[in-house]
Amino acid sequence: MRPEYYLLNSSLNRGIIAPDGILLTLFDFMNAALQQTFELLLIIGIGVLLQKKLPKKESLGGVKTLILSVALPATIFIALLKIKLDQSLLFLPLMALVFNFSLFFAMRYLMKFFLPIKKGSKKRTIMMLLPSLAPGLSCFPFIMAYLNEDALALAALADVGNKVFVLILLYILAMYWYRKRAEDQTETSNSSKLKRLLLSLLNEPINMVIVVALVMLALGWNLGTFPEFLQNTIGKLSVMMMPLVLLFIGMAVRIKWSDLGAMLQLLGWRSGMTFLITGFFLLLLPGLGKSMTLLLLVFPQSSCSFWPFAHMSAVSALEHKNAGTKPTFDLDYAINILACSLPFSTVVIIGIFYFGDTVTNATTCFVMGGIMLILTIVPNAFKVKSKRTLRDFPWSVKRKA
Incomplete structure (x- = not known):
């Protein structure tokens, strides 16, 4: 041949x-x-090479400020003003929102049986990042390549529910955790705490953008309401978002080989639980076409979103102003998760599309999810076994002092 x-x-x-x-x-x-x-991975790699130019973490402050104060607000503003809901397709954003909540509660109540993550800043960081989705970076390109523009439009509509979760609900959660911990560490009055929190919220560009966008949507306005020069300006600021975020991830990531296995365990658990949740969706929605089933499979496997990191950074900025406040989130840990999430989700999504005929049923989803969850337990089982000594076994006899 x-x-x-x-x-x-x-x-x-x-x-x-x-x-x-x-x-x-x-x-x-x-x-x-x-x-x-x-x-996308090459841009992250360029950011890694730039680490030598920025040896100190404080040097990244300017890049992070540019992202949080300019590029990210412009992107959020455009994304919110493009929201157009059709009543007949309202179930798509609702399904995405249900998935976000399902994964969040699975992390809260089930993760402890698979991964030994102690309560604290790392666990709060995980609960912010893992239920979030970034389909624009990791999912939409493959939907466009393997399916068609109609499927891409449906995925964008489903992303509306995910945006509500990551932009609004996760932000409320981050501020709730911050306020709760601040109340435990300070003795100021509740009225002064609430006033200080509201002022800090109003000072954040992201919050102002969300408020303005929601008011415009309520009045029936959109991006076309602005003059053309203002539309072009906002659009050009938004274009900076993706390369800046990827460069920042590359410059800020500090993954040790000893931590890479833990990251793969964490993301493997997320992917396995996602397969199980998707399997339940397929049982509840029988008769879906191949294109819609593949969309239902790959969309929840998207990488973690950067927006929860923006919320955590806003909380970190508030904590820096209040001396003595312990950090609510672990930002370095969050950067490492974001850096590993993109390539991991890419591999999973490619595999789903390649084996499309064999994974488009609930049974296969349950089997794949179960296998991935079991694989996350195996390394911990070996660790426990390796730490055991003869004194840990029931037949061992302790010597008297």
Whole structure:
């Protein structure tokens, strides 16, 4: 057989022979989805190389300020003003919101049986990041490459529910944790605490942008209400968002080889639990087409969102102003999770699309989810076994002093 002839074995073009070196699905996949993923990972890699230019973490303050005060507010403003809900498709954002809450409560009540994570700043950081989704970075390129524009539009509509969760509900949760811990560590009156909290909220550009956008939506306005020069300015500021965030992740990440296994365990647990939740959705919604089923599978497997990190950074800024306040979140740990989440989700999403015919049923989702959850337990079991000595066994006899 000539090397340019291949039998494409994909979920969308099974049994199609592509002559003359034209690999239809694989070619489109490489040029649309995989190459875009490589672009994102390359930007993160450039950020890693820039670590030598910024040896001190304080040097990253300017980049983070630019993201939180300019690029991220512009992106959020545009995203909120583009929200257009159709009553017939309202179930999509509701399903995304249900998934966010399902994963959040699974982390709160079930994670302790799989991963030994103690209560504290790391656990609060995990509970902020893992239920969030960033489909624009990790999911949308593959939906466009493997499915079509209609599926991409449905995914964007589902992302509305995810945006409500990550932009509003997680922010409220972050501030609740901050206020609760601040009340335990200070003795100021409740009225002064509430006043100080409200003033700090109004001083944050992200909060002002959300308020303005919600008021405009309530009045029936959108981005087209502004003059053209203002629209272009906001759009250009928003364009900085993705490269700045990826560069910041690369410059700030400090992953040790000893911590990489723990990160993979954490993300593996997230992916496994996501497969289980998706399996329940497939049982409740039988008769979905292949395209809709694949969309339901890959959308929840998106990487963790950067927006919860923005909320945690806002809380960290408040804590720096109040000397003596212990950190509510572990920002270094959050950066490491974000850096590992993108490539991990990319591999999972590629695998789902490649094996599309075999994973589009609830039974397979349950099996895959169970296997991934079991794999997260195995390293901990070996650790416990390796730490045990003869004195830990019931037949051991302790010597008298």
